[in-house]
Amino acid sequence: xxxxxxxxxxxxxxxxxxxxxxxxxxxxxxxxxxxxxxxxxxxxxxxxxxxxxxxxxxxxxxxxxxxxxxxxxxxxxxxxxxxxxxxxxxxxxxxxxxxxxxxxxxxxxxxxxxxxxxxxxxxxxxxxxxxxxxxxxxxxxxxxxxxxxxxxxxxxxxxxxxxxxxxxxxxxxxxxxxxxxxxxxxxxxxxxxxxxxxxxxxxxxxxxxxxxxxxxxxxxxxxxxxxxxxxxxxxxxxxxxxxxxxxxxxxxxxxxxxxxxxxxxxxxxxxxxxxxxxxxxxxxxxxxxxxxxxxxxxxxxxxxxxxxxxxxxxxxxxxxxxxxxxxxxxxxxxxxxxxxxxxxxxxxxxxxxxxxxxxxxxxxxxxxxxxxxxxxxxxxxxxxxxxxxxxxxxxxxxxxxxxxxxxxxxxxxxxxxxxxxxxxxxxxxxxxxxxxxxxxxxxxxxxxxxxxxxxxxxxxxxxxxxxxxxxxxxxxxxxxxxxxxxxxxxxxxxxxxxxxxxxxxxxxxxxxxxxxxxxxxxxxxxxxxxxxxxxxxxxxxxxxxxxxxxxxxxxxxxxxxxxxxx
Numbered sequence: 417x418x419x420x421x422x423x424x425x426x427x428x429x430x431x432x433x434x435x436x437x438x439x440x441x442x443x444x445x446x447x448x449x450x451x452x453x454x455x456x457x458x459x460x461x462x463x464x465x466x467x468x469x470x471x472x473x474x475x476x477x478x479x480x481x482x483x484x485x486x487x488x489x490x491x492x493x494x495x496x497x498x499x500x501x502x503x504x505x506x507x508x509x510x511x512x513x514x515x516x517x518x519x520x521x522x523x524x525x526x527x528x529x530x531x532x533x534x535x536x537x538x539x540x541x542x543x544x545x546x547x548x549x550x551x552x553x554x555x556x557x558x559x560x561x562x563x564x565x566x567x568x569x570x571x572x573x574x575x576x577x578x579x580x581x582x583x584x585x586x587x588x589x590x591x592x593x594x595x596x597x598x599x600x601x602x603x604x605x606x607x608x609x610x611x612x613x614x615x616x617x618x619x620x621x622x623x624x625x626x627x628x629x630x631x632x633x634x635x636x637x638x639x640x641x642x643x644x645x646x647x648x649x650x651x652x653x654x655x656x657x658x659x660x661x662x663x664x665x666x667x668x669x670x671x672x673x674x675x676x677x678x679x680x681x682x683x684x685x686x687x688x689x690x691x692x693x694x695x696x697x698x699x700x701x702x703x704x705x706x707x708x709x710x711x712x713x714x715x716x717x718x719x720x721x722x723x724x725x726x727x728x729x730x731x732x733x734x735x736x737x738x739x740x741x742x743x744x745x746x747x748x749x750x751x752x753x754x755x756x757x758x759x760x761x762x763x764x765x766x767x768x769x770x771x772x773x774x775x776x777x778x779x780x781x782x783x784x785x786x787x788x789x790x791x792x793x794x795x796x797x798x799x800x801x802x803x804x805x806x807x808x809x810x811x812x813x814x815x816x817x818x819x820x821x822x823x824x825x826x827x828x829x830x831x832x833x834x835x836x837x838x839x840x841x842x843x844x845x846x847x848x849x850x851x852x853x854x855x856x857x858x859x860x861x862x863x864x865x866x867x868x869x870x871x872x873x874x875x876x877x878x879x880x881x882x883x884x885x886x887x888x889x890x891x892x893x894x895x896x897x898x899x900x901x902x903x904x905x906x907x908x909x910x911x912x913x914x915x916x917x918x919x920x921x922x923x924x925x926x927x928x929x930x931x932x933x934x935x936x937x938x939x940x941x942x943x944x945x946x947x948x949x950x951x952x953x954x955x956x957x958x959x960x961x962x963x964x965x966x967x968x969x970x971x972x973x974x975x976x977x978x979x980x981x982x
Contacts, residue, residue: 447475454481463488467497476508479516486519495527502536511541518546525554543574549581556585561592578609583617591624596633599624603637615641619648626655631664650683657690665690666699673706681715688721692728700725714741720748727756747773751780758787763796778810785818789825797822798831811838813847820853829861848874852881859889880910887919896923914964 450473457466466485470477482505489498502520505512517540524533533554540547548571555564568586571578578586583606590599603621611617618641625634638644638652649672656665669687672679679687684707691700704722707713713722719742726735732753739745739753750773757766770776770784781804788797801819804811816839823832836854839845851874858867867889874882883906890899900923906912 447477451477451481454485458484458488463492463494463497467500470504471500473504474508476505479509479513482512482516483519486516486523490519490523490526493527495524495529495532498523498527498529499532514540514542514544514547518544518550521547521550521554525550525557528558530554530558530560543576545576545579545582548574548576549579549585552582552589553585556589556592559592561589564589565593565598578605580611580614580617583611584620587617587620587624591627594628596625596628596630599628600633613642615643615645615648619645619651622648623651623655626651626658629659631655631659631661644677646678646680646683649677650680650686653683653686653690657686657693660693662690662694662696666694666696669703679710681712681717684710684712684715685717685721688718688725692721692725695729697725697729697731700729713738714743716742716744716746716749720752723749723752723756727752727760730760732756732760732762747775747777747780750774751777751783754780755783755787758783759790761791763787763791763793776808778808778812778815781808781810782812782814782818785815785822789818789821792825794822794825798826798828811842813844813850816844816847816850817853820850820857824857824860827861829857829863832857832861846877848877848879848882851877852879852885855882855885855889859885859892862893864889864893880906880913880916883910884913884915884919887916887923891919891923899923914960917961917964 450469453469454466454477457463457469463485466488470481470485482501485501486498488494489501498520501523505516505520517536521533521536524530524536533551537543537547537551548567552564552567552571555561555567564585568578568582568589571582583602586602587599590596590602599621606612606614606617606621618637622634622637622641625631625637634652634655638648641648649668653665653668653672656662656668666687669679669683669690672683684703687703688700691697691703700722704713704725707715707718707722712718719738722738723735726732726738735753735756739749742749750769754766754769754773757763757769766784766787770780773780781800785797785800785804788794788800797818801822804815816835819835820832823829823835832854835857839847839850839854844850851870855867855870855874858864858870867886871878871882871886883902887899887902887906890896890902900920903912903916903920906916
């Protein structure tokens with residue numbers, strides 16, 4: 417415990433010690449009575465009362481009482497109570513056993529009081545495996561993966577053998593650091609020390625390899641598990657999904673069913689997510705049938721994934737049927753179905769659901785607003801914006817982007833300026849999505865000066881969308897030459913898209929006053945762009961332009977070099 421944090425507690429305890437020195441040793445009956453009082457308080461869940469009884473007693477208790485108190489402090493994340501228990505322990509016990517001090521470090525770790533845990537660890541007269549495990553776990557659980565790895569290294573150098581608990585925390589740290597080399601080293605140690613066959617550690621290794629994007633190693637590790645449990649299956653499926661391998665995830669789910677394993681509800685949900693990721697509605701229907709057969713269809717997590725699957729596949733009626741069957745609907749269910757109606761153009765039904773929702777969060781507001789934007793119902797969107805700002809201050813970068821879209825569509829630059837100020841107040845000015853939306857708003861509202869100023873202000877985080885927006889703004893103001901002159905600057909670090917080339921073509925047309933562009937003149941412009949990219953050593957863009965030209969229906973002529981020869 418830190419000196420400042422402990423000073424008041426020690427002062428109070430020293431007063432108790434002084435009083436104790438003037439009194440007779442406590443009678444056994446008194447110790448037993450207070451021990452019972454502490455135990456009963458813990459059983460009833462009243463940790464504060466239990467610690468109060470302990471803290472008011474001027475004599476030591478059995479070490480098992482301190483151990484129980486530390487465990488309760490850990491489970492309740494009660495840092496103040498943990499410090500009180502430690503103060504009482506070290507004040508009235510000259511040489512507390514290591515196992516009790518280990519419980520104290522575990523409690524500090526759960527409370528994210530890592531300085532207290534480290535100080536206690538450093539002051540230990542003797543350390544055992546539990547002491548090292550407590551510190552490694554504390555750092556790993558609180559996001560200090562590198563410190564956990566450093567503690568593991570010191571543990572090995574000190575000659576203390578690692579246990580399953582040690583390796584479980586170290587594997588998590590390797591995954592957090594995305595350090596596959598360390599992970600393989602830890603994997604080798606697990607095999608060396610005879611922990612192969614531990615399904616918990618093997619599942620953790622599958623998870624860690626997957627997070628490090630080493631799915632071949634993850635699959636190999638999974639295949640080595642003799643009896644994979646429900647968590648093992650869920651982990652391998654989830655890791656495939658996270659890496660965009662929806663087909664592999666569905667294959668593993670089919671293997672799970674073939675093995676007659678009992679899946680977690682999260683596993684069924686993940687399988688539905690995999691179907692959605694690859695647009696496999698038929699597979700989703702089969703998994704829906706499986707969920708009915710296994711009686712998990714109405715589980716909140718599974719139902720949410722089913723609603724999401726059907727509404728994103730355009731079957732909003734099936735999504736509605738599942739929603740109506742749910743006895744207990746949460747905010748995710750309401751928002752998912754409402755978003756389905758909104759993005760399907762059925763904004764009236766979406767708004768009816770929105771108004772019936774027991775509560776709203778930023779996602780539900782954004783979903784309703786996105787529906788209006790998607791349908792081009794700008795006045796309704798504006799009314800919703802005013803209602804949103806009146807009822808909540810909970811916004812995010814998506815909200816900012818949507819409001820700026822409305823501002824652009826209505827040419828309401830005053831609203832856009834207000835949002836610009838809000839971006840600085842709420843810290844969204846450096847968010848690329850919001851910044852690009854602001855750039856687009858100024859351009860479409862006709863304020864080229866502010867467009868240019870804001871483009872330069874976002875120089876540290878702009879992307880291809882930023883450049884395309886600037887070029888389009890120049891073009892809409894009849895500044896075709898400026899557009900063409902800006903293009904080489906874009907090529908300094910940004911890959912142009914077909915939208916970029918489309919803007920450049922329009923700029924060429926404006927620059928050369930091609931009021932009625934004939935096919936031949938179109939071909940000249942396309943050839944000019946391709947030759948320009950070729951002479952600037954951008955051969956990869958030449959092929960993109962060539963394919964885009966054919967998509968536009970312009971065929972190459974024989975007077976110009978073949979693109980294959982460039």
